[in-house]
Amino acid sequence: TITLYIMPLLYAALNFGWEGAAMTALWTAALTSPSMWIWHRSQFHWFTEVGQLAVTLPAGMLVAWRVDRETRIRLRAEDTSASLRLLNEVGEILSHTLEVEQQLPEVVRRLQIGLSLESVSLSLEPEPGGGDPALIETSPAPAAAEECHEQARLRSEIDVIDGRTLVVPLFGETGMLGSLRATAAANESLTDAQVELITTVAQQVRVAVENARLYR
Numbered sequence: 001t002i003t004l005y006i007m008p009l010l011y012a013a014l015n016f017g018w019e020g021a022a023m024t025a026l027w028t029a030a031l032t033s034p035s036m037w038i039w040h041r042s043q044f045h046w047f048t049e050v051g052q053l054a055v056t057l058p059a060g061m062l063v064a065w066r067v068d069r070e071t072r073i074r075l076r077a078e079d080t081s082a083s084l085r086l087l088n089e090v091g092e093i094l095s096h097t098l099e100v101e102q103q104l105p106e107v108v109r110r111l112q113i114g115l116s117l118e119s120v121s122l123s124l125e126p127e128p129g130g131g132d133p134a135l136i137e138t139s140p141a142p143a144a145a146e147e148c149h150e151q152a153r154l155r156s157e158i159d160v161i162d163g164r165t166l167v168v169p170l171f172g173e174t175g176m177l178g179s180l181r182a183t184a185a186a187n188e189s190l191t192d193a194q195v196e197l198i199t200t201v202a203q204q205v206r207v208a209v210e211n212a213r214l215y216r
Contacts, residue, residue, distance in 0.1 A: 014067055016069045078104075090111070100209050108122050112182075117183060121138070128174065133179070148181040180205065
């Protein structure tokens, strides 16, 4: 009968992964203990039951380990696919026009939705020939965007503030073109993968804006 514990153990492993299998294994051992140490102590029956546990529990835990491993690989592949899709979308938007500034609101919106961010803002310096600075944002927080833009101008390097806000300065051959600010959702922090992806999108924007301005 102890061998039948493999059924709930495998069920827990397949549906709840490593933690579910571990908890079920503990319950299996606890439920088997009275049989081993109280009722079946004669004629080494307890030794047989220990042997059954020694086979049943590792089998279930092995399945749980494989399930967890495959789940991590699948999630990593999904994240990579989503990141590549976002980069392709941004590249597609920016590569089909020289009026890049008109497409930047869509880029900012795609970045926010694609990474489930609280807000994204893009500050652009005026063109050398004249014009006004531009601020493109997904939430009304101009004071924070302007403050981060000034910090980017002073520090001239990528900066992560409190683990939630990333500020990426956009420097071209002619100087600073602007900065991009991205803030994680409430009660969350930016992951290394998100920081890398946002930085890559910022560089795509920098190249597109610089090329358009050089052309004009």
